Amino acid sequence: MARPKSRRGGRVTPKGTRGRTSQRAVTGRHRPVPDDRTTRELAMLVADIEHCIDTHDDDDLIATETAVSCTIGMHLTSDWNPFGVRAPAVLAHAETIGSAAGGVIAAGMSVYGPSASRQRAQQVLDRLGADGASVPPWATSLGAAEAVGAVKLCDEWDEYAAVVVDFARPDGSVHEVCASLHPFGWGIAHDLAVTPAGQSAPRLQEAGLVAETIALDAAQELLARGLEHLDEAIADWWDNDLDLDADIDLRMLVGQRVEALPSAERTCEGDAIDDEDVAERLADVVGGFVDLPFPLGEHKEDLAGLVVAATMFSQACRDPDVLRWTPPRIETFIERFLPLWDADDDLSGYDPFAEFGEPGDGFEFSGERLATIDSAFPRWLRYVAERRGDGPETLEQNLAAAKASLRRLRVKITGSPIPLAAPRIQWA
Structure with a gap:
C-alpha cells in the first residue's frame, strides 16, 4: 500500500481500495464539533469502509478482515499511528451516521480497536442493529477464530x-x-x-x-x-x-x-530484566577483554571501539547475550553493522533492514584500524567462547565466518584481500 511519508491531512486507504468522499449528512445528538482534519479523516474512514462493504467476498473472509482491520488501523490513533483519530471520536461518528458503514466500523473497533474501547464499540454495534441499521452479517464474524x-x-x-x-x-x-x-x-x-x-x-x-x-x-x-x-x-x-x-x-x-493467544504466567519478579544488571554484565565482559594482554601493533583505542561496537550490536539482537556469537551474527556485525556504526549515535542510525552499503565516517576505517580488527576480533571470539563454555566446533565455525567476513570487509574498504602485516604478539 503506497502511502505518502506524512499523513497530516493526507489520504490513506487499504491496498486495492478506491476511497470516495462520503456525502452522508451527519445528524444525531449533540457532540463536540471535530476539527477540520478529524472531519476529513472520519469521512475517509467511512468511504473506505463503504468500499470494503461493496467489495466483500463471502468466500474470502481473510481478505475482508484484512481490509477492515487495515482501514481502521490507518485512521485510528495508536502507538504506531500518531496521525489518526482517537477511538471515542471514531465510535461517536459511527453511531451518529447510523448506517451499514457505522455498524462495520463499530464491529471492527470491537475486535481490532484499543481494549479500553471494545466494550463501548460492541454497545454501539448492538444499538445500531436494534435501530435497524443494515449491518452486514459477516461483520459479527470479524475476529472469530x-x-x-x-x-x-x-x-x-x-x-x-x-x-x-x-x-x-x-x-x-x-x-x-x-x-x-x-x-x-x-x-x-x-x-x-x-x-x-x-x-x-x-x-x-x-x-x-x-x-x-x-x-x-x-x-x-x-x-x-x-x-x-x-x-x-x-x-x-x-x-x-x-x-x-x-x-x-x-x-x-x-x-x-x-x-487472543494465552499468555505465559509470570510467577517470579526475577523474570524482569534489570537494566543495571545488564550494564554491569556488559562492563564486566568488556573490561575483562580489554585488560587482557594484546599483540604489539594493535591500537588500544581501536580495540576498545571494536569491543564497544560488538556489545552494542549484541543489544540489537533478538538474543542479546553479548557472549553468544554465531556465523550469521558475525557476518552481519562485520559486514553491515560495523562499517556504518557511529559511537556517538549508539544504535540510533542502525537499520536492520538495510543492505550492505558504503562504509560511513562513523568508524573511520584506516589501514591501522582495519589491522587491529583483523587481529582483535578472532581473539574476542576466543574470549567469549571460553567465558560461555562453547565447544571447539562452535569456535571453529565462528572463526571461519570471521575470516571470510573480514576478508570481504577488507576488499570493500581497500580493494584488496591482502591484510596489512599482522601485529606481533607482545605479552609483556
Missing part, C-alpha cells in the same frame, strides 16, 4: 526464525498467522502474513528453516515482543524510508490474533 497450534521455524543457530500459528473459525476452516522475527533487529516482527493454513511452513523450510512445535503461550511471547518493536519501527516509518507497507496493512489483524 481460536488458536489451535503453533510452530517455530529457525535455522541451525536459532538466529533467523519465524512463528506460525494456526487458527480455526467456527465454520471449521483453518488459517494461519505467520511472522518472521529479525535476528539482528531486536526480534522485530516482519513479513507478516495471514493465509489459508499450510502455506508458510513449506516456503520457510525451503529457505533452510526447521520447524518445531511450540506452546501457544511461547508463540504469544515471541510475537508480542516482535510486534512491540514493529510498532516502534512503524512510528518512525512516517518520516523515513523503511519498507513496511505490507506489515502495516496487517498490523491490526495480526495484533488481534496475537492478543
Whole structure:
C-alpha cells in the first residue's frame, strides 16, 4: 500500500481500495464539533469502509478482515499511528451516521480497536442493529477464530526464525498467522502474513528453516515482543524510508490474533530484566577483554571501539547475550553493522533492514584500524567462547565466518584481500 511519508491531512486507504468522499449528512445528538482534519479523516474512514462493504467476498473472509482491520488501523490513533483519530471520536461518528458503514466500523473497533474501547464499540454495534441499521452479517464474524497450534521455524543457530500459528473459525476452516522475527533487529516482527493454513511452513523450510512445535503461550511471547518493536519501527516509518507497507496493512489483524493467544504466567519478579544488571554484565565482559594482554601493533583505542561496537550490536539482537556469537551474527556485525556504526549515535542510525552499503565516517576505517580488527576480533571470539563454555566446533565455525567476513570487509574498504602485516604478539 503506497502511502505518502506524512499523513497530516493526507489520504490513506487499504491496498486495492478506491476511497470516495462520503456525502452522508451527519445528524444525531449533540457532540463536540471535530476539527477540520478529524472531519476529513472520519469521512475517509467511512468511504473506505463503504468500499470494503461493496467489495466483500463471502468466500474470502481473510481478505475482508484484512481490509477492515487495515482501514481502521490507518485512521485510528495508536502507538504506531500518531496521525489518526482517537477511538471515542471514531465510535461517536459511527453511531451518529447510523448506517451499514457505522455498524462495520463499530464491529471492527470491537475486535481490532484499543481494549479500553471494545466494550463501548460492541454497545454501539448492538444499538445500531436494534435501530435497524443494515449491518452486514459477516461483520459479527470479524475476529472469530481460536488458536489451535503453533510452530517455530529457525535455522541451525536459532538466529533467523519465524512463528506460525494456526487458527480455526467456527465454520471449521483453518488459517494461519505467520511472522518472521529479525535476528539482528531486536526480534522485530516482519513479513507478516495471514493465509489459508499450510502455506508458510513449506516456503520457510525451503529457505533452510526447521520447524518445531511450540506452546501457544511461547508463540504469544515471541510475537508480542516482535510486534512491540514493529510498532516502534512503524512510528518512525512516517518520516523515513523503511519498507513496511505490507506489515502495516496487517498490523491490526495480526495484533488481534496475537492478543487472543494465552499468555505465559509470570510467577517470579526475577523474570524482569534489570537494566543495571545488564550494564554491569556488559562492563564486566568488556573490561575483562580489554585488560587482557594484546599483540604489539594493535591500537588500544581501536580495540576498545571494536569491543564497544560488538556489545552494542549484541543489544540489537533478538538474543542479546553479548557472549553468544554465531556465523550469521558475525557476518552481519562485520559486514553491515560495523562499517556504518557511529559511537556517538549508539544504535540510533542502525537499520536492520538495510543492505550492505558504503562504509560511513562513523568508524573511520584506516589501514591501522582495519589491522587491529583483523587481529582483535578472532581473539574476542576466543574470549567469549571460553567465558560461555562453547565447544571447539562452535569456535571453529565462528572463526571461519570471521575470516571470510573480514576478508570481504577488507576488499570493500581497500580493494584488496591482502591484510596489512599482522601485529606481533607482545605479552609483556
